Amino acid sequence: MATTALRRExxxxxxxxxxxxxxxxxxxxxxxxxxxxxxxGATDFTTFGLTPGGTEMTIGDLMFPxxxxxxxxxxxxxxxxxxxxxxxxxxxxxxILGIVALVFLFGFLAWAAAGGSVNIAGLLSSSLVKAxxxxxxxxxxxxxxxxxxxxxxxEGQMLAAAMVGSILGSVTGNGWIGLLGAIITGGxxxxxxxxxxxxxxxxxxxxxxVINIFATGLTSYISSKFLQTYQELNFTSIFPRVPIPLLSDxxxxxxxxFNQNIFVYMMYILxxxxxxxxxSTKWGLRLRSVGEHPRAADTLGINVYRxxxxxxxxxxxxxxxxxGYFTLGSVGRFDEVMTAGRGFIALxxxxxxxxxPFGTFGAGLIFGFADSxxxxxxxxxxxxxxxxxxxxPYIATMIVLAxxxxxxxxxxxxxxxxxxxx
Amino acid sequence: MTEEKKVQKASEILVDELTKERGNGxxxxxxxxxxxxxxxxxxxxxxxxxxxxxxxxEDVYAAFGRSFAQGMGEAxxxxxxxxxxxxxxxxxxxARISAALQSGDGExxxxxxxxxxxxxxxxxxxxxxxxxxxxxxxxxxFNIGAExxxxxxxxxxxxxxxAITGLPAIIHIPLxxxxxxxxxxxxxxxxxxxxxxxxxxxxxNTIMMNYVAFRLSEWLLSGPMKxxxxxxxxxxxxxxxxxxxxFFGYPIRFHLGFFIALAxxxxxxxxxxxxxxxxxxxxxxxxxxAAKYAGIKVTRYMVLGMTISGALAGLAGTNEVLGLxxxxxxxxxxxxxxxxxxxxxxxxxxxxxxxxAALLFGTLRNGSTRMQVSAGIPIDIISIxxxxxxxxxxxxxxxxxxxxxxxxxDTGGVQMISGWGGN
Numbered sequence: 001m002a003t004t005a006l007r008r009e010x011x012x013x014x015x016x017x018x019x020x021x022x023x024x025x026x027x028x029x030x031x032x033x034x035x036x037x038x039x040x041g042a043t044d045f046t047t048f049g050l051t052p053g054g055t056e057m058t059i060g061d062l063m064f065p066x067x068x069x070x071x072x073x074x075x076x077x078x079x080x081x082x083x084x085x086x087x088x089x090x091x092x093x094x095x096i097l098g099i100v101a102l103v104f105l106f107g108f109l110a111w112a113a114a115g116g117s118v119n120i121a122g123l124l125s126s127s128l129v130k131a132x133x134x135x136x137x138x139x140x141x142x143x144x145x146x147x148x149x150x151x152x153x154x155e156g157q158m159l160a161a162a163m164v165g166s167i168l169g170s171v172t173g174n175g176w177i178g179l180l181g182a183i184i185t186g187g188x189x190x191x192x193x194x195x196x197x198x199x200x201x202x203x204x205x206x207x208x209x210v211i212n213i214f215a216t217g218l219t220s221y222i223s224s225k226f227l228q229t230y231q232e233l234n235f236t237s238i239f240p241r242v243p244i245p246l247l248s249d250x251x252x253x254x255x256x257x258f259n260q261n262i263f264v265y266m267m268y269i270l271x272x273x274x275x276x277x278x279x280s281t282k283w284g285l286r287l288r289s290v291g292e293h294p295r296a297a298d299t300l301g302i303n304v305y306r307x308x309x310x311x312x313x314x315x316x317x318x319x320x321x322x323x324g325y326f327t328l329g330s331v332g333r334f335d336e337v338m339t340a341g342r343g344f345i346a347l348x349x350x351x352x353x354x355x356x357p358f359g360t361f362g363a364g365l366i367f368g369f370a371d372s373x374x375x376x377x378x379x380x381x382x383x384x385x386x387x388x389x390x391x392x393p394y395i396a397t398m399i400v401l402a403x404x405x406x407x408x409x410x411x412x413x414x415x416x417x418x419x420x421x422x
Numbered sequence: 423m424t425e426e427k428k429v430q431k432a433s434e435i436l437v438d439e440l441t442k443e444r445g446n447g448x449x450x451x452x453x454x455x456x457x458x459x460x461x462x463x464x465x466x467x468x469x470x471x472x473x474x475x476x477x478x479x480e481d482v483y484a485a486f487g488r489s490f491a492q493g494m495g496e497a498x499x500x501x502x503x504x505x506x507x508x509x510x511x512x513x514x515x516x517a518r519i520s521a522a523l524q525s526g527d528g529e530x531x532x533x534x535x536x537x538x539x540x541x542x543x544x545x546x547x548x549x550x551x552x553x554x555x556x557x558x559x560x561x562x563x564f565n566i567g568a569e570x571x572x573x574x575x576x577x578x579x580x581x582x583x584x585a586i587t588g589l590p591a592i593i594h595i596p597l598x599x600x601x602x603x604x605x606x607x608x609x610x611x612x613x614x615x616x617x618x619x620x621x622x623x624x625x626x627n628t629i630m631m632n633y634v635a636f637r638l639s640e641w642l643l644s645g646p647m648k649x650x651x652x653x654x655x656x657x658x659x660x661x662x663x664x665x666x667x668x669f670f671g672y673p674i675r676f677h678l679g680f681f682i683a684l685a686x687x688x689x690x691x692x693x694x695x696x697x698x699x700x701x702x703x704x705x706x707x708x709x710x711x712a713a714k715y716a717g718i719k720v721t722r723y724m725v726l727g728m729t730i731s732g733a734l735a736g737l738a739g740t741n742e743v744l745g746l747x748x749x750x751x752x753x754x755x756x757x758x759x760x761x762x763x764x765x766x767x768x769x770x771x772x773x774x775x776x777x778x779a780a781l782l783f784g785t786l787r788n789g790s791t792r793m794q795v796s797a798g799i800p801i802d803i804i805s806i807x808x809x810x811x812x813x814x815x816x817x818x819x820x821x822x823x824x825x826x827x828x829x830x831x832d833t834g835g836v837q838m839i840s841g842w843g844g845n
Contacts, residue, residue, distance in 0.1 A: 152625070200817035205564055205625055207816065209763055210809045217805025224800040225478060344629050351626060387641035394630035394637075401622040 021093050022085035028104050029077030036111035037070035046110045047117030050252055059251050066114035073107040105369075112380045123372050125256055130368035131361070132263050132329070133158065133339075136322035137346025138353060138360035139270055140315045144190070145355060146278065147311025148291040150415045152208035153193055154319045155343025156215030161186040161323025163219045166334040167227075169236030175328050178236055182324035183317045189215070190316020194309045201417035212343075220336045227334060238332045239263065263329040266321065267361075275357040287311060291411035294418040304418050322346070348397035355410060367393040460768055460775075462821050463814035464782065471807045472501045475799055504797040511792020512541050512785040532674050537788065539676035543746065545784025547572075547738040547755075549683035551762030552769055552776035553690050554606075554734035559771045560694060561727025562707035567613060567628025568735040569759025570635035571606040575736025577639055578605030579743045580750035581647065583660025594663040598744055599682070599737065606736015607729045609635060614728025618721035624728060632759070643752055657750040666745040679745035684777065686737065691773040703727055735759060764812040783808070 046069070048062040077100055083089070089096045109118055137154045144151035151157075161182035169178025189211055196207045227234040239261045247258040257264075278284035289297040290307045298304050322342075327334050345367055352366075353359025374389035476482050476497045486493030510516075514537040522534035551568055558565035565571075579602030586594065613627035642648075643655035650658075666678040694700040706713040706723040713720050738758050743750055765783055769775030790804045814821045821827070 152629075196813065196817055200819050202813075202817040205566065206763070206767065206812070209566070209760065210812045210816070213760060213764070213805050213812070214809035217802045217809060220802040221800045221806065222478070224802065225798075341633060344633070347626070348630060385641045385645065387637040387644075391634050391637045394633045398616065398622065398627055398630050401626055402616055402620040403622070 018088045018093070019085065021097060022081050022088075025077055025081030025084055025096070025100050027081075028100050029074045029079075029081055032070060032077060032104065032107040033074035036107050037067060037074055040066045040070060040111060040114045042067050044115040046113050046115075048109070048113070049117055049119035050121045051119075051255075061117065062120075064110075066110055069110055070107055073103050073110070076103055112377075112382045116380075118376070118380060121252065121256060123369070123376060126372040126375075127365055127369040128256065128264065129260070129330075130371050131364035132267050133322045133325050133342050134346050134349045134367055135267055135361045135364035136263075136270070136318055136325065137343055138350040138364060139274055139357060140186075140318035140322065141347055141350040142274070142278075142315075142355055142357065142360065143287075143318060144193075144312050144315035145350070145411055145414050146291045147287050147308045148294060148411060148414045148416070148418065149194065149197055149308055149312050149315075150204040150208065151190070151193060151312065151315050151319075152205060152344075152347060153189060153211035153215075154315075154322075154346050155339055155341065156208075156212035157186045157189045157316050157319035158323035158326065158339045158343050159219050159337070160189060160215040161320035162326040162338060163222065163334045165324040166234055166236050166327035166332075169328055170233050173237070175237050175239055178328050179321070179324045182328070183320040186320020186323060187313050187317040190312045190314070190319070191309070193316065194312035197312075197417065198305055198308055201419070204415055204417075216337060219334070223334060223336050234333045236328060236332055239329050261329055263321075263325045270318065270321075271357050271361055278357070288411070290418075291414055294413055295421075298418075298420065304420070308418070319343070345393060348393060351410075352397055352400050366396075456770060456775075458827075459818050459821055460770070460779075460815060462825060463768070463811050466814055466821065466824065467807045467811040468505075470810050471803060472505070474806060475501060475504050475803065500797070504793055504799050507793040507795075507797045507799075508786070508789035510789075511537055511796075512789030513538050528671065532670060532672070536674050537792070539670070539674045541781075541785040541788040542680050543675050543677070543784075544788040545780045546679045546683050546745070547741050547758045548761065548765055548780035548783050549680075549687060549777055550734050550738035550741060551758045552765035552780050553687055553773060554731045554738070555762045555766035556769060556771040556773065556776050557690055557694065557734060558727055558731035559766055560707045561703045561723060561731070562710060563614065563617070563624050563724055563728050563731070565610065565628060565728060565731045565735070566625050566763065567609065567631045567759070568731070568738075568762050569755060569757065570628065570632035571609040571732045571735035572739035572755050572759050573632075573635040573639050574609040574739070575602040575606035575733075576739030576743045576750050576754065577642060577647070578602050578736070579740035580657045580660060583664035583744060584658040584749075586664075587661055589661075589663055591663040591665075591667075594661065595666065595678075595744070598660070598664045599740055602736050602740025602743070603733040604736070606739070607733035610732015610735070611725065611729040614725040614732075617728070618725045636753075639750070640752060643750065647750070649749070655752045659749050660744065664744055665748060666741075675746060677745040679741040682737075683741070683780075686734065687773045687777050690734070694773070735762070738762075761808060764808050764815075767812060767815045 044066040045063055046066045050059050050062055080096055080100060084096065112118065137158060140154050141151055164185040165178040165182030168181035169175050193207055193211060196202045197204045241259055241261050244258040248254050278288065286297065286302050287307055290302060290304050294304045323339070326338050331338070349360050349363035349367055352363035353361070370389055370392045374386040377384055377386045377389060479500050482493060482497045482500060485496035514535050519534045522530040551572065554568050555565055579598050582598040582601035586597065589597070609631055613624045613631055616622045616627050617624045640655070643657060647657045649656050668675060668677045670676060694704060702713065702718045703723050705716065705718060706720050710720050739755065742754060747754060761783060765776060765779045769779035786804055786807065790801045793799045794801045
C-alpha cells in the first residue's frame with residue numbers, strides 16, 4: 001500500500017543519524033557524569049520545591065541525594081546511547097532524544113541546586129506563562145503558513161495589538177473590550193498582509209518586514225506622543241488568575257496548569273480546536289491543500305484566494321490575542337517595543353514544532369523554560385552566563401531546521417504567490 | 423515543468439536580464455523610467471506622513487473645533503513646521519548659514535553647516551547596509567540578518583581597534599576594517615552554508631543569528647569585552663590609530679567612512695556588472711535553474727553571496743565603531759539591518775540606486791531629530807514613512823493605480839523567496 005510505504009519512508013532513520021544520535025546520548029551521559037556528578041559532594045542533597053506561587057495548597061518538597069541521582073542519570077543516558085549505537089531505537093529515536101534532553105535538564109538542575117533547593121514548580125509555572133505568547137504566536141504562524149502565506153509580521157501584529165488592547169482596556173475600563181480590540185487589530189494587519197501578498201503578489205517577506213517596521217514605528221510614535229503624557233490612557237486592569245474548580249485541586253499538575261489567567265486557558269482551547277480543525281475537518285483539509293498544492297486545490301473547486309485570506313486573517317487574530325497577553329495578561333500597560341522579538345521566537349517555535357499545534361506548544365514550553373531558567377541562573381549561583389541560556393532557543397531552531405534532529409516539513413508551496421490560470 | 427521548458431524560460435530570463443542592463447531608448451528616458459516609481463513612492467510617503475502628522479495633532483483638532491478655516495490653517499501650519507524642521511535639521515538653516523558666513527568665524531560656520539554633514543554621517547551605515555542587501559538580492563538570497571552581521575562586524579572591529587596597540591594608523595585602520603568585514607562575513611557565511619548544505623532557509627536562519635548576535639554582544643559587553651573601569655556595558659575606547667580621520671574641526675563628525683562607503687559601492691558595482699563572477703552571481707539570483715544548466719555552481723554562489731553580503735553589513739557596524747562612537751555599546755545600531763531592506767529595494771538593488779536611497783534615508787533620519795525637538799513629532803515618524811515607501815516600492819501596482827500610470831506587463835510585485843524550510 002502506498003500509505004504504508006510512505007509511512008515507512010517517513011519513519012526511516014538513516015544509519016548515520018542512528019549513530020549520530022547514539023553519540024549524542026552517550027555524550028550527554030558523559031557530560032552529566034563529568035561536569036555535574038563529579039564536582040558534587042557525596043553528602044549533598046538537592047531539594048526541588050513542588051509548590052508554585054499563588055495557591056494556598058502546599059505539598060512537600062522533593063529531596064534526594066545529589067551525587068547518587070546524578071550518577072544514575074548519567075548511567076541512564078549512557079545505557080540509552082549504548083543501545084542506540086548497538087541496535088537503534090528506530091522510529092522511537094526522537095522520543096528517546098526527548099527523554100535524554102529531559103534527563104539532562106534534570107541533571108543540570110540537580111547539580112545547580114546541589115546542597116540547596118530550587119523551586120521546580122515555580123520554574124515550570126513561569127515557563128508555562130512565558131510559553132503563552134510564543135505558542136499563540138506560533139499558532140498564528142501555522143494558520144498563515146498552512147494556507148501558503150509566510151507571516152513574519154507576527155511580531156508587528158502582536159505589538160500593535162498589545163497597544164490597542166491596553167488603550168481600549170484603559171479607556172473603557174473593561175479588559176474584554178481591550179482584548180477584542182487587540183484581536184481585531186491583529187486581524188486587520190493580517191488582512192493587510194493578505195491583501196498585499198495575494199492581490200499585489202508582493203514578496204511576503206517584504207510585506208512582513210514592512211508590517212513589522214510600520215507597527216514598531218506607529219506604536220512608538222503614539223506611545224511617545226500620547227501615552228507618556230496621558231497615562232490614564234495606558235493603565236489597564238490585568239486579567240486575574242482563575243482557578244478552575246476541581247481541576248486546580250489536583251496536587252502539583254492541577255495547581256500548575258489550571259490556576260492561571262484566561263490567556264493560558266485560551267491557549268489550551270486554541271491548541272485543541274486548531275489541532276482538530278486542521279487535521280480532522282474538511283476546513284482544515286482545504287486550508288492545508290492550498291498550502292501544499294494550490295493548483296490542485298483550485299482544480300478541485302477550492303477558492304484558493306479566499307482560503308488564503310481566511311488563513312492570514314485568522315493568523316493575525318491569533319497574533320492579536322498573543323499581543324493582548326502582553327498588556328492585558330501580564331504588564332497592564334504598553335511599553336515601547338515590549339514584545340522584544342517574541343514574534344520571531346514564535347516563528348522559531350513554529351518550525352521547531354514542525355508546523356503542528358501541539359509540537360509548537362512543546363517548543364514554546366522549552367523556549368519558555370530556557371527563558372525562566374536564564375533568569376534563575378544567577379540566583380542559583382551557577383557560573384554560566386544567562387545570555388547563553390537565552391541563545392539556546394535560536395541555536396536549537398537552526399539545528400532543527402538543518403535536519404540534524406529530524407526532518408521538519410513546511411507546507412510545500414508557502415511563500416510563492418498563487419497565480420490563477422485563465 | 424519539463425526540462426525543455428525550464429531551459430527555454432531560463433534563456434528568456436537571461437536575455438531580459440541582459441537587455442535590462444543595456445536598456446532601450448535614450449539613457450535619459452531609461453533614467454526617468456527607473457526613477458519614476460521610487461520618486462513617486464517617496465513623494466506619496468511624505469504626503470501620507472503629513473496626513474499622519476495632522477491626524478495625530480491635538481492642536482489641529484482644537485482648531486477645527488473653533489472653525490473649519492482655523493483647522494485647515496493649523497493643519498497646514500503644523501505640516502509646514504514639521505517639514506521645514508526636517509529640512510533645516512537635515513541641511514542646516516539657510517539664514518543661520520549666511521549669518522555665519524558673514525561673521526567669518528570658523529566654529530560658527532562649522533556649527534551652521536553641521537546638519538548637512540551629519541546627514542552624510544547618518545547615511546554612511548545605510549550605504550553599507552543597502553549594498554549588503556542589494557548584493558544578496560542579486561544573488562537570490564534574502565539576507566534579513568544584516569542587523570546581526572552589523573553587530574558582529576562591530577564586535578570584531580572594536581576588538582581589533584582596542585586590543586591591538588602600537589600600529590600606525592595606515593595599517594591599523596585597514597586591519598580594523600578588515601576585521602569588521604570578516605565578522606560580518608562569518609555571520610553571513612553560516613546561514614549561507616546552512617542553506618547550501620541542508621536547505622534551511624536563510625530567512626529563518628538569519629533571524630535566529632540576529633538574536634544570537636545580540637545575546638553574544640550582551641555577554642561580551644558584560645564580561646570579556648567590558649571596559650574595566652566602567653559600570654556600563656561598554657567596550658574600551660579604540661586606539662587613536664584605528665579611528666577613521668575626521669575632515670573638519672569640532673563639531674563636524676564627517677569622517678573617512680563616507681568615502682570608504684562610496685568606494686565600496688563602486689567596488690560592488692564593478693563586481694556585479696563588470697566581472698564574470700558577478701554575471702554568474704546575478705544569473706544564480708535571477709534564475710537558479712538557468713544557472714545550473716549553464717554549468718554555474720549555484721550553491722557556491724549562494725554561499726558567496728551571503729558571505730559578501732554579510733561582510734558589507736559588517737562594515738556598516740565597523741563604520742559606526744571606528745568613525746563615530748569609538749567604542750562598542752549595547753544596542754548601538756538603530757535597526758540599520760532592517761532599514762537596509764527598504765533601501766536596497768528603493769535603490770532597485772543597484773549600487774548607484776542604493777547610494778542615493780541611503781542618502782535620502784540618512785537625511786530623513788538626521789532631519790527627524792530636529793523635527794522631534796522643534797516640532798514635537800516623535801522620531802518614529804521616520805519608520806512609518808519608511809514602511810509606506812517600502813510598500814509602494816514592493817507593490818508598484820498601487821502607485822500605478824494611484825497616479826493612473828500605464829500598467830506594465832506584469833503587475834506582480836518583487837519576488838525574492840520561494841518558501842522556506844525545504845528549499
